[in-house]
Amino acid sequence: MRVLEDLVGGQEFRIAETLDKGFSNAVYRVEVGGESLVAKVFSESAKVRCPAGARGLFDELAGAAHLGPRVRKRTPDGLLMEYVNGVTLTAEDLKRDAWAVAVEKVAPKLAAVHALPVEASEAVLWRGIDAMLARVGNFEGFGDLEVEVARSRRVVETELGPPDACAHGDLKPSNILRVCDDVLFVDFELAGPGYAAYDVAKLFRTEPYDAPAGFLREYLRARGIPRQTLAHALKATALLEPLAWLEAVVFFLFMATTTAASPDPGGSSSWIRLARDRYRAYEAAVRRQRVRRC
Secondary structure, X not given: OHHHHHHOOOOOEEEEEEEEEOOOOEEEEEEEOOEEEEXXXXXXXXXXXXXXXXXXXXXXHHHHOXXXXXXXXXXXXXXXXXXXXXXXXXXXXXXXXXXXXXXXHHHHHHHHHHOOOOOOOOOHHHHHHHHHHOOOOOOOOOOOHHHHHHHHHHHXXXXXXXXXXXXXXXXXXXXXXXXXXXXXXXXXOOOEEEXXXXXXXXXXXXXXXXXXXXXXXXXXXXXXXXXXHHHHHHHHHHHHHHHHHHHHHHHHHHHHHHHHOOOOHHHHHHHHHHHHHHHHHHHHHHHHXXXXXX
């Protein structure tokens, strides 16, 4: 409650609706002075992955560029944003029979996100994974995750070089809102210097290898990148697919570790089940990658 009071600047407010209490943050629709706004309270797990100075920074940048809801206030503990009455996309919206949404709406907007100003540095993806790994306990059946992450980093940096975009970092259908004839992105906690292909890989990781081709054509057009680079973009996306699964493995084990230390440690088993599912997907993606290299 203290975080909400701080976000609204001491004004009277009413929690009208709980929008999400998902993996990381608590999100509410609040009524403040007759206006509907969205208040996001960062969880402790989100704070581990995102340093205080960066929390809400890219939500603010995206909102100012009309790529996400406009931010009214940001603090190290939460965000106050405009309320957008939109519909969350699903994986079905990315299927071939729903290309209009993905290609015509999401692709050019993602190109604009990737063009947002960002300081040159190492990919924030590694910072987040390392922060979680430092807290992950020992779990059987997952191999040596530190070794796997290090191997993935070598492959990515050897093949793709330094970060090439302002990456969203957690681009999945549930972080895209369809608003009338437009789309907006939300949840930029993991945004920063990164790889454009990682966002595309995460968005399409449950789809066949060539599924993003139409999406990438429109994306490259919107960024003003020659279309002959489509083959390279597809290759980069496939290269990063295993990492998209591996990051999810680390995240769910991190949540299991966090839950095990909570008053209700029994909840950790569900996180471990999710981690095992993602680890199987990671292993399958690595096998596919090896076959394509042959």
